[in-house]
Amino acid sequence: MDFRQLQYMLKVAEEKSFSKAAQKLYIAQPSLSQYIQKMEQQLGVQLFDRTNNPITLTYAGELYIETAKKILDLKNQLIQQMEDIVELKKGCLKIGVASFRSTYFIPKVLPLFYERFPGIEVILFEGTSGELEELALKGTTDITIMMMPVPKELFSYEIILKEEILLAVPPKHPLSKKEGNKINLAALKNESFILLKQNQKLHQIAVNLCKQVGFKPKILLETESIETAHALVAAGMGISFIPDILLLANTYSKQPKYFSIEDFSATREMVVAYRKGRYLSTASKEFINVMKEALS
Incomplete structure (x- = not known):
């Protein structure tokens, strides 16, 4: 067994296709298929179930892949x-x-x-x-x-x-005329919010902050991009939670109004x-x- 074997196996398992893996590895597809078949013959087990489309790992193949990842990781650490x-x-x-x-x-x-x-x-x-x-x-x-x-x-x-989580309010929203740089989050319970998607930490933080002051945010839209959320606030669509680092490169012609949360210190x-x-x-x-x- 050598590292090339491990890398070939991992790539085929990742792509679920000999032809796609061969393209990524810059080798001919028949050569890769023969290489894997020879490995299987040497080990005495079948590593891939070729009757499925896309191909899948057998139980032996899953064990092989799990160990291969550990071996290559140890190799990388040794190189470091x-x-x-x-x-x-x-x-x-x-x-x-x-x-x-x-x-x-x-x-x-x-x-x-x-x-x-x-x-x-x-x-x-x-x-x-x-x-x-x-x-x-x-x-x-x-x-x-x-x-x-x-x-x-x-x-x-x-x-x-540490960064502060700010509330970004559309420039023409009545709240944007509020004096000072702090706002009571509880006062926004009837507002529409633009949040990141649920698999992102800032979404969870935003929901928890609203929960702490007694309401569930009314979500108008979810996006993968904090910059998209920020741009939509600038365009007047809703309110959002943004990290203060975003203000470093604010290039919008219409600037949102930014407030710290008055109810508590919202930092991470x-x-x-x-x-x-x-x-x-x-x-x-x-x-x-x-x-x-x-x-x-």
């Missing part, structure tokens, strides 16, 4: 440790981050990191909070920028900064997290240090 020995002259750092945070944070951090460690290649994985947690648990990413709360039994983390912590027990490379540690410096 060896890279550390050469004093960060070369290496690869895989970072998970939400798409909109990537827009605001990464341009502040990455140039400084590359200036100090030009030999380290950085690969970004962008997605929702749920997708990023899954990538971190699989070992696909080395470190991931997340928002609290994170499952403490699964992740170790370092706090980077941004952390850099990684799977518990996973080796944290020197490149990862240096990126965390640079991030703290750039965002301080």
Whole structure:
């Protein structure tokens, strides 16, 4: 068994197709099929059920894939440790981050990191909070920028900064004329809200904040993108909860009015997290240090 076998198996299992996997692996489809068949003959078991379309893993195949992922993850961690020995002259750092945070944070951090460690290649994985947690648990990413709360039994983390959750009110809404920068959330119980989708943490936070003051938000629309929600507020469609970091790049011609929540302090912590027990490379540690410096 070699690492190529493991990678071929994982790709076929992921694509559920020999032809699609072959395209991704840049090899001929007949060669890949023969390769897998030879593996099955050597092991004495069938790894794929080819009678289904798409193909599926057999029980033996599922066990193989589960172990293959662990082996390749250990291999990647070993490579990281060896890279550390050469004093960060070369290496690869895989970072998970939400798409909109990537827009605001990464341009502040990455140039400084590359200036100090030009030999380290950085690969970004962008997605929702749920997708990023899954990538971190699989070992696909080395470190991931997340928002609290994170499952403490699964992740170790370092706090980077705190952000405030603000209420964004349409510019022509009567409340936008309110003096001061604070508003009572309970007074908005009859308003329509634009929230992120239910699998995103900010949706859960928004619903819980409303629940704390005695009402369930009337949701006009849900979206995957915080920037879309913000733009819809600017267009006058409804009220939304947004992190204050979004104000850094506010380019809308009609600006929403932003309020802090008067009922309580609505803040959350941004952390850099990684799977518990996973080796944290020197490149990862240096990126965390640079991030703290750039965002301080």
